[in-house]
Amino acid sequence: MSQQEFWNSKFSRDGYLYGLKPNTFIASKIKLFPRGSKVLCLGEGEGRNAIFLAKRGMEVTAIDASDIGISKLHFRALEENLKIETICADLNEWEVKEKYDVIVASYLHMYKNEREDLFEKIEESLNPDGYFIGEFFSTKQLNYTSGGPKDEDLLYTVDDFKKHFALCDNEIKEQVTILDEGKGHQGEACVIRVLIQK
Numbered sequence: 001m002s003q004q005e006f007w008n009s010k011f012s013r014d015g016y017l018y019g020l021k022p023n024t025f026i027a028s029k030i031k032l033f034p035r036g037s038k039v040l041c042l043g044e045g046e047g048r049n050a051i052f053l054a055k056r057g058m059e060v061t062a063i064d065a066s067d068i069g070i071s072k073l074h075f076r077a078l079e080e081n082l083k084i085e086t087i088c089a090d091l092n093e094w095e096v097k098e099k100y101d102v103i104v105a106s107y108l109h110m111y112k113n114e115r116e117d118l119f120e121k122i123e124e125s126l127n128p129d130g131y132f133i134g135e136f137f138s139t140k141q142l143n144y145t146s147g148g149p150k151d152e153d154l155l156y157t158v159d160d161f162k163k164h165f166a167l168c169d170n171e172i173k174e175q176v177t178i179l180d181e182g183k184g185h186q187g188e189a190c191v192i193r194v195l196i197q198k
Contacts, residue, residue, distance in 0.1 A: 004065045016046045022051075033058060038102075041053070043105055101127050123198065128198060138174050147185040172193070175191065
């Protein structure tokens with residue numbers, strides 16, 4: 001099953017699977033975003049982070065494999081009178097064409113053998129001093145029932161980030177938190193919170 005088929009099956013249900021509120025960790029870092037930042041949201045799904053950032057004056061581009069997720073994002077952006085550029089593409093096929101001040105992601109489902117290529121694209125896409133901010137499910141999430149993949153190959157460790165971004169300023173922490181993100185993420189979870197500056 002392709003990424004598009006997988007996520008379309010999730011996003012084709014009524015409502016918004018992960019709710020309308022942005023990811024708490026990403027929202028908590030808004031003070032780091034320079035005014036009018038050019039921001040890229042990776043694996044943005046139905047658009048909760050993109051909408052939040054566009055409302056705060058950011059120039060937002062969102063990429064996701066699901067055309068249904070992108071359509072829901074468009075609908076909300078129109079309702080809110082916001083301009084958000086969208087790209088419907090699998091992240092494995094994403095080509096770096098622009099530079100961004102901030103790149104954000106919440107819960108990307110990327111296989112271990114695909115991450116090095118993605119991390120290189122992220123680093124290449126960031127302006128000097130730019131930030132990569134995200135929250136990802138830890139391999140320890142297999143012990144919890146609050147959401148996320150049940151395949152360890154789609155889960156992350158702190159070392160996955162530290163090894164690649166060793167030359168960048170980084171703050172990468174694994175922690176247990178309570179998720180309240182729509183129907184898709186509810187309850188206690190083990191996540192990795194990433195704050196990397198190029």
